Amino acid sequence: MALKRKLSPKLTLYRDREFPMCISSKSCLRHTAVVGVGGNIGDVRRRFHHLLTHLRHAKDVDVLATGPILKNPPFGYLEQDDFHNTVLAISTSMQPRAFLRFLLRLEKKFGRRRSFANAPRTLDLDILFFDGRVINRADLVVPHPHWHERESVVIPLQGIDRCLNIQGR
Numbered sequence: 001m002a003l004k005r006k007l008s009p010k011l012t013l014y015r016d017r018e019f020p021m022c023i024s025s026k027s028c029l030r031h032t033a034v035v036g037v038g039g040n041i042g043d044v045r046r047r048f049h050h051l052l053t054h055l056r057h058a059k060d061v062d063v064l065a066t067g068p069i070l071k072n073p074p075f076g077y078l079e080q081d082d083f084h085n086t087v088l089a090i091s092t093s094m095q096p097r098a099f100l101r102f103l104l105r106l107e108k109k110f111g112r113r114r115s116f117a118n119a120p121r122t123l124d125l126d127i128l129f130f131d132g133r134v135i136n137r138a139d140l141v142v143p144h145p146h147w148h149e150r151e152s153v154v155i156p157l158q159g160i161d162r163c164l165n166i167q168g169r
Helices: 044-057 096-109 151-161
Strands: 003-006 012-015 031-039 061-066 069-072 083-092 124-130
Touching (some): 031 044, 031 096, 031 151, 044 061, 044 083, 069 151, 096 124
Antiparallel strands (some): 003 012, 012 069, 031 083, 031 124, 061 083, 069 083
8 A cells, every 4th residue: 555645736755565665785786776767657656566576587687775656747748647756776787888778678668659858658767877977978878967956856866865875976
């Protein structure tokens, strides 16, 4: 059963058995990434639980922590449903670009269709941080630009900060 708390007229925080959760603070995998997770098509909160189950069974990744789920209004393209967002701390053996390709495959597996910027989507996975690295490539920018200006990242991120001491911010 999810606990729901209104933070403001536009923001609602959800907590349940898996969001937020400290899963493991130790992993034998080499790298630590923080991933922003979002979506606004269909039963997004249920999809987040399916994503977590999928990640638990994937090789080369360990989920270390999950943040609470925040329901918040869209930005950019406003003629769409509210989004649900959370963050995941993940340990991985993959390098950043391989990890990005892994996340893009997951988005596709969960029905993501890319049509235009800020379009409605079933699942959006963004690398927010990766081992405290700064990466500035055409296909990958880390830390994620403007992460600190988005409630959809900052609020759920507070939930995993209590579990982990993640460097790079």
